[in-house]
Amino acid sequence: MSFTIIEQCPPRLNRSELAVPGSNSKFLERAAESAADVVFLDLEDAVAPDDKVSARHNVIAALNDLDWSQKTISVRVNGLDTHYMYRDVVDVLEGAPDKLDLLMIPKAGTAADVYAVDMLVTQIEQATKATRRIGFELIIETALGMQNVHEIAAASRRNESLHFGVADYAASTKARTTSMGGPNADYHVLTDPDEAGNRDVHWGDMWHYPMARMEVAARANGLRPVDGPFGDIKDPDGYTAQANRGSVLGYEGKWAIHPSQIELANGVFSPSEAEVTKAKRIIEAMEQAHKEGKGAVTLDGRLIDLASIKQAEVMVKKAEQIAAS
Numbered sequence: 001m002s003f004t005i006i007e008q009c010p011p012r013l014n015r016s017e018l019a020v021p022g023s024n025s026k027f028l029e030r031a032a033e034s035a036a037d038v039v040f041l042d043l044e045d046a047v048a049p050d051d052k053v054s055a056r057h058n059v060i061a062a063l064n065d066l067d068w069s070q071k072t073i074s075v076r077v078n079g080l081d082t083h084y085m086y087r088d089v090v091d092v093l094e095g096a097p098d099k100l101d102l103l104m105i106p107k108a109g110t111a112a113d114v115y116a117v118d119m120l121v122t123q124i125e126q127a128t129k130a131t132r133r134i135g136f137e138l139i140i141e142t143a144l145g146m147q148n149v150h151e152i153a154a155a156s157r158r159n160e161s162l163h164f165g166v167a168d169y170a171a172s173t174k175a176r177t178t179s180m181g182g183p184n185a186d187y188h189v190l191t192d193p194d195e196a197g198n199r200d201v202h203w204g205d206m207w208h209y210p211m212a213r214m215e216v217a218a219r220a221n222g223l224r225p226v227d228g229p230f231g232d233i234k235d236p237d238g239y240t241a242q243a244n245r246g247s248v249l250g251y252e253g254k255w256a257i258h259p260s261q262i263e264l265a266n267g268v269f270s271p272s273e274a275e276v277t278k279a280k281r282i283i284e285a286m287e288q289a290h291k292e293g294k295g296a297v298t299l300d301g302r303l304i305d306l307a308s309i310k311q312a313e314v315m316v317k318k319a320e321q322i323a324a325s
């Protein structure tokens with residue numbers, strides 16, 4: 001272990017994160033009753049410029065009037081490069097004091113972006129004598145943000161999670177794709193020809209590098225890595241495949257841009273009973289090994305050691321968190 005201890009952000013379930021446009025009051029009502037772990041009320045890209053002000057009013061009313069007590073509730077404000085952003089922060093936090101858990105900052109590009117919002121939020125919290133401390137969700141969705149992701153992740157003690165915003169990231173990096181997330185048939189390799197001259201096509205995951213880079217930055221700073229949107233709402237299998245690969249890497253959850261994606265995410269990011277049982281057996285076996293003065297033992301023919309016990313504890317802790325929710 002390093003002498004540097006990583007402080008962990010407050011523990012929250014973040015398997016599914018439902019995006020709801022602030023401009024649609026009916027959607028806001030339905031979101032409060034959904035099975036999503038986290039809901040973010042959007043003032044940014046799902047809201048047209050002409051609706052920005054009315055969406056802000058809707059969101060403040062929804063925070064005050066609806067029951068969000070069973071969820072983590074967040075608001076995505078507009079970017080720091082727009083004049084909407086300061087009013088989003090001031091009006092929402094003053095208009096619905098102590099109602100919000102998190103503030104989502106889109107297109108975070110530098111640590112200074114996070115610092116600026118932290119300053120504003122801190123002043124408002126002091127002025128309103130707020131008792132609920134706001135945490136930050138940061139969307140990493142530009143080349144600049146991905147380059148600076150480590151500094152961004154460390155920029156504020158309010159930081160709780162990093163989100164991979166694949167759509168804006170594709171635009172920012174000028175990736176040759178117009179879909180929101182998902183694979184691209186042109187991102188493939190060909191195997192060498194076999195004896196008959198046949199070659200197989202192996203699709204690659206064009207998002208692997210940014211996903212993995214953001215995961216490391218999040219975990220090295222005690223934050224939750226969360227995967228962003230998958231645009232094809234008629235393709236549950238595609239969604240599940242995308243969610244699974246994030247889950248395998250260590251992601252905590254994925255956005256749902258349609259209510260039908262909530263259960264899919266909750267399923268993928270909940271460990272199965274078999275996984276939890278196996279994890280508990282590893283912990284028991286290692287406890288026994290410890291008593292016998294051994295550092296490693298075999299379980300079902302496979303070597304397990306002190307690292308295995310840490311992996312198993314992560315799994316069991318997640319299962320406990322889900323059971324308590």
Ligand code: GLV
Nearest residue numbers: 165166167168228
């Ligand atoms: C999310 O905001 C994205 O751009 O994918």
Ligand code: MG
Nearest residue numbers: 045141165168
């Ligand atoms: Mg975006």
